[in-house]
Amino acid sequence: SLLLVIDTPNIEVLFxxxxxxxxxxxxxxxxxxxxxxxxxxxxxxTKEYEPFYKRKG
Structure with missing residues (x-):
């Protein structure tokens, strides 16, 4: 099983x-x-991990 944790306001659309x-x-x-x-x-x-990608801006 793979786990992807995302910080986004519209998770349903992205999902x-x-x-x-x-x-x-x-x-x-x-x-x-x-x-x-x-x-x-x-x-x-995610509390012990850094994100592998951060959006600029």
Whole structure:
């Protein structure tokens, strides 16, 4: 299982688009879980890690 935590105001829209794009790259046994950073689980999961990408601006 893969976990992607995202800080975005419109997670629902992004979720459906990510699902479309990543589906072809995942094996049938791989699962991509996506959650918003502003949830308790998102905050707890990321508290010890730095983001691998930050939007400029």
């Amino acid at each position: 459906s688009k990510l699902n479309e794009y990543t589906e072809k790259f995942l094996d049938s046994e791989q699962i991509l879980d996506i959650l918003a950073l502003d949830t308790p689980l998102g905050k707890n999961t």
